[in-house]
Amino acid sequence: MRILVIEDDAGIADGLRTTLQQRGYAVDVCGDVASAWNALRTERFDAILLDLGLPDADGGVLLQRLRSAPGSAGSALPDPATPVLIVTARDQVQQRIAGLDMGADDYLAKPFDIDELDARLRALLRRAAGRAAPTIRHAGIEMDPAARTVRLQGQPVDMSPREFSVLRVLLEARGRVLSRQQIEEHLYSWDAAIESNAVEVHIHHLRRKLGSASIMTMRGVGYFMPQEPA
Ligand code: CA
Numbered sequence: 001m002r003i004l005v006i007e008d009d010a011g012i013a014d015g016l017r018t019t020l021q022q023r024g025y026a027v028d029v030c031g032d033v034a035s036a037w038n039a040l041r042t043e044r045f046d047a048i049l050l051d052l053g054l055p056d057a058d059g060g061v062l063l064q065r066l067r068s069a070p071g072s073a074g075s076a077l078p079d080p081a082t083p084v085l086i087v088t089a090r091d092q093v094q095q096r097i098a099g100l101d102m103g104a105d106d107y108l109a110k111p112f113d114i115d116e117l118d119a120r121l122r123a124l125l126r127r128a129a130g131r132a133a134p135t136i137r138h139a140g141i142e143m144d145p146a147a148r149t150v151r152l153q154g155q156p157v158d159m160s161p162r163e164f165s166v167l168r169v170l171l172e173a174r175g176r177v178l179s180r181q182q183i184e185e186h187l188y189s190w191d192a193a194i195e196s197n198a199v200e201v202h203i204h205h206l207r208r209k210l211g212s213a214s215i216m217t218m219r220g221v222g223y224f225m226p227q228e229p230a
Contacts, residue, residue: 106124
């Protein structure tokens with residue numbers, strides 16, 4: 001899952017980047033509204049952590065612009081439905097209400113606890129994927145994004161952090177075909193080196209661990225996890 005952190009305090013931004021990367025997220029950081037808007041116009045993010053006090057404009061300006069972007073299903077950027085968690089030192093009740101009413105999905109006051117931030121992020125991503133349950137279940141596979149564990153028919157399955165991320169992207173999109181590029185968009189921040197056949201290699205390993213029919217290839221198009229028979 002790829003997260004855009006919009007934060008001008010370098011210490012907080014670095015801390016968020018390091019911690020979220022350790023927890024399996026791809027993280028990009030922007031320090032002002034202009035560069036963040038540029039990023040949102042060119043890249044797809046699964047969620048945004050938004051500071052309000054930014055040097056060139058208020059974070060709320062960016063939020064309102066995002067929510068009123070024309071975007072349509074599929075490819076249009078910026079995607080107005082991108083989940084947004086406001087993380088700010090402004091912690092008055094009225095400010096929290098204003099932030100939520102501007103279109104934020106959630107609000108966290110600084111100083112924050114990183115475990116709470118991560119839990120709120122998981123909740124946001126869960127809702128964005130249309131899930132209510134904290135675990136993802138599909139075809140005998142059970143993924144717990146909080147514990148970062150995977151079980152197959154109840155038995156734990158060992159996997160690398162990257163394999164876990166690829167599987168998560170495919171599970172969240174189950175039944176839909178994703179191109180290699182669409183999978184990569186969720187895995188890499190823009191300064192990360194993308195190994196050219198990495199997705200293929202991870203899928204090869206996932207099939208070995210989860211069964212060859214767990215992930216199907218649509219030749220020339222991409223990959224998908226077939227819907228369970230009704
Ligand atoms: Ca700030």
